[in-house]
Amino acid sequence: xxxxxxxxxxxxxxxxxxxxxxxxxxxxxxxxxxxxxxxxxxxxxxxxxxxxxxxxxxxxxxxxxxxxxxxxxxxxxxxxxxxxxxxxxxxxxxxxxxxxxxxxxxxxxxxxxxxxxxxxxxxxxxxxxxxxxxxxxxxxxxxxxxxxxxxxxxxxxxxxxxxxxxxxxxxxxxxxxxxxxxxxxxxxxxxxxxxxxxxxxxxxxxxxxxxxxxxxxxxxxxxxxxxxxxxxxxxxxxxxxxxxxxxxxxxxxxxxxxxx
Amino acid sequence: xxxxxxxxxxxxxxxxxxxxxxxxxxxxxxxxxxxxxxxxxxxxxxxxxxxxxxxxxxxxxxxxxxxxxxxxxxxxxxxxxxxxxxxxxxxxxxxxxxxxxxxxxxxxxxxxxxxxxxxxxxxxxxxxxxxxxxxxxxxxxxxxxxxxxxxxxxxxxxxxxxxxxxxxxxxxxxxxxxxxxxxxxxxxxxxxxxxxxxxxxxxxxxxxxxxxxxxxxxxxxxxxxxxxxxxxxxxxxxxxxxxxxxxxxxxxxxxxxxxxxxxxxxxxxxxxxxxxxxxxxxxxxxxxxxxxxxxxxxxxxxxxxxxxxxxxxxxxxx
Numbered sequence: 001x002x003x004x005x006x007x008x009x010x011x012x013x014x015x016x017x018x019x020x021x022x023x024x025x026x027x028x029x030x031x032x033x034x035x036x037x038x039x040x041x042x043x044x045x046x047x048x049x050x051x052x053x054x055x056x057x058x059x060x061x062x063x064x065x066x067x068x069x070x071x072x073x074x075x076x077x078x079x080x081x082x083x084x085x086x087x088x089x090x091x092x093x094x095x096x097x098x099x100x101x102x103x104x105x106x107x108x109x110x111x112x113x114x115x116x117x118x119x120x121x122x123x124x125x126x127x128x129x130x131x132x133x134x135x136x137x138x139x140x141x142x143x144x145x146x147x148x149x150x151x152x153x154x155x156x157x158x159x160x161x162x163x164x165x166x167x168x169x170x171x172x173x174x175x176x177x178x179x180x181x182x183x184x185x186x187x188x189x190x191x192x193x194x195x196x197x198x199x200x201x202x203x204x205x206x207x208x209x210x211x212x213x214x215x216x217x218x219x220x221x222x223x224x225x226x227x228x229x230x231x232x233x234x235x236x237x238x239x240x241x242x243x244x245x246x247x248x249x250x251x252x253x254x255x256x257x258x259x260x
Numbered sequence: 261x262x263x264x265x266x267x268x269x270x271x272x273x274x275x276x277x278x279x280x281x282x283x284x285x286x287x288x289x290x291x292x293x294x295x296x297x298x299x300x301x302x303x304x305x306x307x308x309x310x311x312x313x314x315x316x317x318x319x320x321x322x323x324x325x326x327x328x329x330x331x332x333x334x335x336x337x338x339x340x341x342x343x344x345x346x347x348x349x350x351x352x353x354x355x356x357x358x359x360x361x362x363x364x365x366x367x368x369x370x371x372x373x374x375x376x377x378x379x380x381x382x383x384x385x386x387x388x389x390x391x392x393x394x395x396x397x398x399x400x401x402x403x404x405x406x407x408x409x410x411x412x413x414x415x416x417x418x419x420x421x422x423x424x425x426x427x428x429x430x431x432x433x434x435x436x437x438x439x440x441x442x443x444x445x446x447x448x449x450x451x452x453x454x455x456x457x458x459x460x461x462x463x464x465x466x467x468x469x470x471x472x473x474x475x476x477x478x479x480x481x482x483x484x485x486x487x488x489x490x491x492x493x494x495x496x497x498x499x500x501x502x503x504x505x506x507x508x509x510x511x512x513x514x515x516x517x518x519x520x521x522x523x524x525x526x527x528x529x530x531x532x533x534x535x536x537x538x539x540x541x542x543x544x545x546x547x548x549x550x551x552x553x554x555x556x557x558x559x560x561x562x563x564x565x566x567x568x569x570x571x572x573x574x575x576x577x578x
Contacts, residue, residue, distance in 0.1 A: 056464065082466025094461035096454045107454045111466040113447045174465060 008067075009034040009178060009210050010055065015064030017050055024050040025061065028236045030229045032178070037204050037211045039225035039242075041218070043254060046231040048214045049091055052180045055212070056088050057081040069177070083111055085177030089167045089184060091214075097156035101166050104155055105141060108173025109134040141169050145199060161192045165199070172203060179209040185217055193217065197224060222246060230254065271540035280417025285539045286532055291425040293531020294432045298487040299508040300515065300523035301436065302480040307517050308456045309476040310361065312372040316379040318505025320481060323383045324349055325488030325497045329399055330391035338402035349481030357473045365459075365469070384499060395498035398489060400424065405493060428490040435486060436524055439479070443520070448475060456518075510558035516568030525569060533557045 010032040017025040025047045032038045040048045053059040055066065057076035065072050069084060076086075087108070096104050113130060142148055145165050150158060155166050164184060171179055184200065185193045197220060203209050215221050221228060222242040230238040230245060232254045238245050245251055275282045299317065306314040314320075327348050331341035360375050400407065406423035443449035454462040455472050463469065488497070491504060511530050515522025537553045561569065 058460065058463070078463040079466060079468050082464065088464050090461065090464075094458045094464070096457035096461065098457055099450075099453060103450065103453075107450055107462075107465050107467070110447050110451055110454075170461075170465060 007034040008032070009069070010212075011067040012051075012055070013065045013067070015051075015054060015061045015066070017047075017054060017059055017061040023234055025054070025231075025234045027064075028231065028234070029064075030236065030239055032210060032212055033226075034210055035204075035208070036226040037200070037213060037224055039221045039228045040212060040214050040231065041216070041221055041228060042231035042237075045233075047234040048231055049182055050234075051231070052088065052182055052212065052214065055081070055178075056086045056180060082174070085174070086180065087171035087174040087176035087178075088180035089164070089171050089182060091182040091186065093160070093163045093167055095155045095163055095167055095170070098154060100152050101147060101155055101158075101169075102138060102142070102151045104166055105138045105169045105173045106134065108170040109138065111174070138169075138173055141172050144172075144202070145169050146195075161188055164188070164196070168196075168199060168203075172207065172209075175207075176209050179203065179211045181211060181213045181215075183214050183216065185215060185220060193220060200224060218246075266544055267541070274540060278417065280414060280419055283414060283419045285535050287419060287421060287425075289532035289535030290528065291422075291429055291531070292535065293528040294429050295487055295491055295504075295527075296507055296511050296531050297524045297527025298432050298435070298483055299505055300511040300527050301439070301520065302483045302487070303508060303512055304515075304517060304520055304523045305439075305476055305480045305483070309452050310372075310473055311369060311456070312361075312376060313369075313517070314480070315373060315376040316383060317480065317484065317508070318502035319380045319383045319387075319499075320349075320352075320484040321488040321491070321505065322497070322499055322502045323352075323387050324481065324485035325398065325492040325501070326387050326391050326396070328485070328489065329396045329492070329497050332399050332402065333391075333396070338399050341399075342403065345485060346482060349485060350478050353474050353477035353481055356477055357470055361473050362470065387499070393499065395496040395500075398492035398497055400489075400493040403489070405489075424490070424493055431486060431490075435483065436520075439483075440520060448472070452476065507554055510554040512568075513558040514561050514569055516570045519568070519570035522568060522570030529561075530554045530557060 008031045011029075012031070013029045014027050015025055015029070016023070016027050028047075028051065040051060042048055050059060054061050055068075055076065057078035057080065060075040065074055066076055067073075068076065068081075068086075096107065099107075113134065142151055145168065147162065147165055147169065150162060150166075155163055158166070168181070168184065171181075181200065185196050188196065200211060200213070201224065204211050213221070213225065215224075225242060227240060228238075228242055228245045229236060230248075230251050237250045237254060238248045240248075299321065302317045302320070303314060306312055306317070324345055328341055328345045331344055332338055336344065356379060360379060361372075364372055364375055405427055408423055410421045410423060410426075411418045412421060443452060451462065451467040452472055452475075454465070454467055455469060459469060462472075488501075491501060495501070507530070508527075511523060511526040514529060515524075515526025534550060534554050534557070537557075538547075538550050542549045
């Protein structure tokens, strides 16, 4: 879809994660190339969300290595991941419900604000200029996502589809290098899905974000993604371009079930 | 009939008959209210950012005042003692974050509440060990707090304003205003509101929970210090002072646990209501109503607004 280079942005090697006796991810390896849209699919409980949580440092795997931006480590830390340009959205929308759309998106700029607290509180001098600049970037994202009409509304009261968009906006405000999207289209109707697909493709092409995407709508996945990795019961069962994965017998069995 | 008259008519006749006395009562209530507001503010700050009802807020106030006075007794000049006390409150915030909050992250609220009980008993024990248990007097003069009073002649009488009370009100106003600015206008303020709403999402945009918690507990510590100084100057600095913090509970019920303006307005309503009630209606019941009157006011308000005056409207999507 995009001209993905062969430069590797993120590499996950032999990662295993368990909670007590429950094995969520066993020995999974895959990579994400700079500029591509990489889909992670699999039946419910396959470990997809756990995988994203490992990548952005919410979960710390017991085994394996993660190489991001050329630095190899055994675990990511959430704060460090955010500082190095990993942004994400959540399966069950995690917005700041009491704040407005604009404020929610502005929180995405937290790490980029450098001026002292004192000047920020007074809204004066360089801090004011800085605030205006961040505000401009956020307004541009709001334009891009076509949510101008809800800028000043508290997000808790918005319909689900719009909340998903605001969440994407907050992630985009971080100017992410790697954007992790956990089921961005869950529970949406066809029209909303089309809008969201368009935003994802444009975020990838125009804003240069590499994207890792979990999605259950196979049609969407096949259309959007450059490469697909398939998980089942915490293991990787297939990895490759959409057409190859679609024809893979193990994948078909995993989705349709197989008589044994 | 006589009783109804005594409740609904006589007090108001008295108020109109002696407006200077009324003004004096309201002023005293206002000052008490300002101090209640400050205590309630400490609760609200911590509750907003970490979802913890901090039972230790009262003892933090005593501990801060005690540290200040204790250091001065040991020969440290007053202003340096004040700076050192601020540093101690910072150390306390860091300690609480490291040893209490961090290990208990994601635990149910009730566990965190119990942990603040632990902090309370630790501070009582530690404070007594270091500074002794006997009451001390606040070093008001050394901190250049004014004493004496000003008389204002109004409405054919005079109102007596304690200079200390005026200073307390002024400093409380400055603190409240700067806190409001800080939390509304800075990135830390936005981060704080973000943490209060959703821990995971806050982490994902790069907000550091640990840093926010230290900032909030430290701010609550400084607020506790200011309250401790003024409350200590009006009576003595002793562990008995922590009971005053219980007066913050009706303020919180009234103002809503999550609202800074609520804490302020709630504190003023309770403070003024308490004094008026005590002065005009107290004698009917033989006096001594100040210990429960505040709760009575709070409950009356709750009948009409269950979420408190400024509590967040609960929006639930189903």
